[in-house]
Amino acid sequence: MATMHDDYYALLGVDRAASHAEIKQAFRRLARELHPDVSEEPDAGSRFRAVAEAYEVLSDPVRRQTYDRFGHAGLRSGGFSPMAADFGSLSDVFAAFFGEALFGRQAPTGGGPARGPDLAAHVEIDLAEAAAGTMLDAGVRVARTCTTCGGNGAAPGTTPITCPGCNGAGRIRLVSRTVLGQMVRTGGCPRCDGTGVVVEQPCETCEGDGRTLEDVPLELEIPAGIHDGQRIRVRGAGHDGILGGTPGDVYVSVAVRPLEGVERDGDDLRVRAVVTMTEAALGTTVSVPTPEGSYELELPPGTQPGAVHAVRGRGMPSLDSGRRGDLLVGVDVRVPTRLSGQQRAELLRLETGLGDDAYPGEDDGFLRRLKSAFR
Template sequence: MNEDYYDLLGVPRDATTDQIKKAYQKAARTLHPDVNPDPDAAEKYKKVSQAYETLKNPDKRRQYDMGGGPGMGGGFPGGGGAGFDFSDIFDMFAGASGMRGRGQGPVPRQRRGGDILRRTTIDLRDVVFGTEQKVTFRTAVLCEACHGSCCAEGTSPTRCSACNGTGHVQRVVQSLLGQMVTMAPCTACEGHGDIIESKCPSCAGHGRVQSEKTLTVKIPSGVENGTRIQLRGEGEIGEAGGPAGDLFVELAVQEHEIYTRDGEDLVAHVSVPMTSAALGATVPLETFDGVQELQIRPGSQPGEEITLKGLGVTPLRRERRGDIRVEIDVEVPTGLTDEQKDLLEQFSALRGEETPRTGGRRHGGVFDKIRDRFRDL
């Protein structure tokens, strides 16, 4: 009778894949022929390897459990132990092809680190002129204790005795075509070709640790809400000191109390009294280049626009700045006193505006447009 695979590995039938893997690695380090010359140990090593190959694969394990007895190798129920696994056949051809082609080497421990996305808020002034801003975030950095080697100080990885440092082992597969030899990743070293016996205590054998990092990010003028700036190699350091990923900084532009952006231009609204709109005035306007004098021409109408050239946004990769466009809003007074009403009526009479016009478009000044709002006050 063949021994039960679970008993061979010393694990319960509901053991997890990780528990099965650890049990096999423990057994392989003591039973492998390179470290244990006992013929019985070599035979047991073959059995535990066969057990592990079956139980680590969910499909093969399911078929083995359904076979009703040990040693069936994943055969179908009632198959008398002569069953086969179609995945083995595909593995067989893949392995044979790999052996005829270029040799399979160990799997590097080093891996590229992940990318990081961080968001930061900037002002509209930063959009106009560009700026530099510090960004602080937590990420994986190179372990200073082992410098990415993953080994404790004074130690180094040892060649895997199970695969002799190749990272792969030969496996005999029983198929419909007979016995064939394939190559499979070494389970003792997980395909790396070496084993770290003494892991670095600072990083637990990963070659990297978590730390806080601060970078100064250069933000060009003309960026928009949602723009992402890429900093290559400033993301997470990879496993075992592998290449770092990238850092992406996403920008959020705060709303401004005066200006809104329209492409390269900045748009503002300025409210002026109706008398200033009629007579003209000079209004101070705060801009990102300092206070500018806004000239309100006599007879300005509601919605008219005044342009201040070259005081807008500098677009990306261009030098010419946009403009500031100021829309005029005329303030219509409310709550007039009797004296104020009388003066407006006198003014209306002097302009011959006592009778409201109907039909067509009006061509009068600002008072012609707002007179009717005061007649009944």
């Protein structure tokens, strides 16, 4: 990952006056270089993400200005979250930025319709929203076919020509001499970005990409009972396809913020209630946190330390069955540690009066139930 000290311009190898097109070109070049299919460097993946983060900032005029003036600190206070960190694979990152596959936006040999790339998005909800289900806007940045050039990237009135670098194949043989002899591998043609065609006079709207990036709302229904880290697939909401191909999908990963004092265990929720020794002996009402607000639970007289009370159906809804899990309330008992001489004497007198049969025995059914409630 980029550290706070890595200069974004240095990461991309451009100077501070670089134009948008130069920054974009530098990122494309680095992205292909650092792809693990091509690169033999072990840290290529993390370098790629650092470079993607740099590109994400420098390609956005507002963020770039902030970065120029205040550096990384300015971006942090602006609520910057490096989106590259959320992606599963490098190809996802690349697709997110350019709406195209890493090695060319159409099949190297074909040029027919192709499905649009998938896109990754990320949302965060709290536990109450996860319990009730919610609708939200996952806002995504998707590539749309450029309406000025119709998607071929050529200025109106011109057409792309067959790439002279690869004769339209999109891939070329790369020959290098090493101490072990001659190495041959094939790679994406750098001249046409693997598309097999080059645009001599680029369309001004999309700078020759054939696509423009648009921020669009994405209405997302999050089902009740969703778990942290689960992904929701939204079909057809991803990047536009090539030449009329179907659009890709959006995979939205959902983070569920934990609720303090509540531990989720599958569809069950575990909370702790702390009572005094006397409350445990006499019975009391405790208040425990749940996603739907605090829940009042009556503890019976004789509640034992470590007892777990299951409140059926007050856990999380199950995604599979629709039934709800349980609220499991574990009881901690506080025992006084500072007693006056008189209090000690009173406790001792009480204890003597109680005798052994006031307490549950080892073989008592109650204790066995208690133990089985422990998990």
